[in-house]
Amino acid sequence: MSPHTSKKALDGGWGWVVIVACFMAQFLAYGSPQSVGVLYPEWLHTFQEGKGMTAWVGSLVSGVGLIASPVCSACVDNFGARPVTIFSGVMVAGGLMLSAFAPNVQFLIFSYGIVVGLGCGLVYAATLTITCQYFDKRRGLALGIVTTGTSVGGFLYATAQNELIVLFGLEGCLLIIGALALNLMACAGFMRPLNMPGYYLKQKAALERTKEQPFKKPPADDLKTTPGTGEKKLPVKDHLITIDAKDIPTPDNKRGFMAGLAIVKIIKKKRQAYSKYMHSTADFLHDRNFMALCIAIFLFSLGAFPPVLFMEDVAQSEGLIDEVKIIPLVSIVAITTGVGKLTLGMLADIRWINSVFLYAFTLLGTGTALLLIPISKSYVGLQVLSAVVGFFSGNWSLTSYITTKIVGLDKLTQAHGILMFFGGFGIMLGPPVVGWFFDWTQSYDLAFYFSGGSVLLGGVTLFLCALPCWDKKKADIDRPDIQYTTNCDKVASVA
Known part of the structure; x- marks a missing residue:
């Protein structure tokens, strides 16, 4: 039995408490990063740097956490969602408070972009993992509710940060929202684990092994398995935990030449296990649907994230500053993203809807809206396009759902880490x-044409790769020994 064997997903009960805690965790962690477009003009005015250099702050805070997703997922696997969320609360709050004392953009890139970004990445991995553990039949709805926390946070924080800057200045604003982020530790208390984390299993196995030593000496070949049993039943990540738990040297093996042999044996087994782990991770990239999803998320992140950061500056560059209402464009993007996450999450639970095609459709809609932004010369037009981009950007609630469909729940953390790496890389570059396009041309037109084209390319690529005709061709190639003369012969042979 796998060390990670746990209770069946509850689809309710305490799971709803976990949903509320995860929602609040994403709300507190992503509130400021999602509304960083409000802080961006303030940083431009304070530090007098170029738009390209200052944009690194907003891109890193969203991109670093996703790029580090493989590491964040490994942390959740080993330590559990609760400790990871507590640690992330310290990182997010500390990074925000440290940013209040930033003397230049370079320091801000570290404190806000990297420290806060890594903290957000840990929160994201922890909340999505424990949500998928608690829900099965209603997983799409659950993920939609949880990921809506980032959108609601972005909507409220955008308005709140505007008011806090007026009342207390930029430094006071960052200190206050940093203090609010400390409540992440309280959210972690409700994340009761269904699966025992790997670190706990290793410590428990080590303790039991130590207690048994005075009475029973384990066989020398404790880790050897017979064909069809043991290692083949264990997922690769669980096999790593088993090796760590069993390969603790006994008191008798700590002396002399035998101790050296025992250490060499442990090193070889660990190397083999980690090699299998890396190969299993690389195998994901051989899956056509998964690789197409990685490319689509990269292109989507490259093109769709910049409007969140630059939308307010676009309105100001077009001379529409006098028309700006109480609710910023960033808030419109945030609230419509929340609506999109809930709507798309519920649509994904409908059996006859293909979630991959649904995701491809959202990319096509986002790309079209981005291409229309340079054409719009009114604030109302920017509001409408911001709402469209925000709604389709709610497809982030579909990523974990689609990943689970492609690779299965057991491999979700590994595959999701790879997927988020591609997304984070796109967000970091976008x-x-x-910003460089604007510095070069003094206009956002060419930049948004580039963004819209990238997102459209990602949607078309995913749609074409997900067509069922590829699977039919593969099935025909797998059986070259059978020659079909008519469709009737083919149907008869299959029957």
């Missing part, structure tokens, strides 16, 4: 590229 805003600086758009």
Whole structure:
């Protein structure tokens, strides 16, 4: 039995308490990063740097956490969602408070972009993992509710940060929202684990092994398995935990030449296990649907994230500053993203809807809206396009759902980490590229044409790779020994 064997997903009960805690965790962690477009003009005015350099702050805070997703997922696997969320609360709050004392953009890139970004990445991995553990039949709805926390946070924080800057200045604003982020530790208390984390299993196995030593000496080949049993039943990540738990040297093996042999044996087994783990991770990239999803998320992140950061600056560059209402464009993007996450999450639970095609459709809609932004010359037009981009950007609630469908729940953390790496890389590159386009042309037109084209390319790529005709061709190639003369012969042979 796998060390990670746990209770069946509850689809309710305490799971709803976990949903509320995860929602609040994403709300507190992502509130400021999702509304960083409000802080961006303030940083431009304070530090007098170029738009491309200053944009690195907003891109890193969203991109670093996703790029580090493989590491964040490994932390959740080993330590559990609760300790990871507590630690992330310290990182997010500390990074925000440290940013209040930033003397230049370079320091801000570290404190706000990297420290806060890594903290957000840990929160994201922890909340999505424990949500998928608690829900099965209603997983799409559950993920939609949880990920809506980032959108609601972005909507409320955008308005709140505007008011806090007026009342207390930029430094006071960052200190206050940093203090609010400390409540992440309280959210972690409700994340009761269904699966025992790997670190706990290793410590428990080590303790039991130590207690048994005075009475029973384990066989020398404790880790050897017979064909069809043991290692083949264990997932690769669980096999790593088993090796760590069993390969603790006994008191008798700590002396002399035998101790050296025992250490060499442990090193070889660990190397083999980690090699299998890396190969299993690389196998995901051989899956056509998964690889197409990685490319689509990269192109989507490259093109769709810059509007969140630059939308307010676009309105100001077009001379529409006098028309700006109490609710910023960033808030419109945030609230419509929340609506999109809930709506798309519920649509994914409908059996006859293909979630991959649904995701591809959201990319096509986002790309079209981005191409229309340079054409719009009114604030109302920017509001409408911001709402469209925000709604389709709610497809982030579909990523974990689609990943589970492609690779299964057991491999979700590994595959999701790879997927988020591609997304984070796109988010990290997008805003600086758009900023450089503006510095070069003194206009956002070419930048948004580039963004819209990238997102459209990602949607078309995913749609074409997900067509069922590829699977039919593969099935025909797998049986070259059978020659079909008519469709009737093919149907008869299959029957």
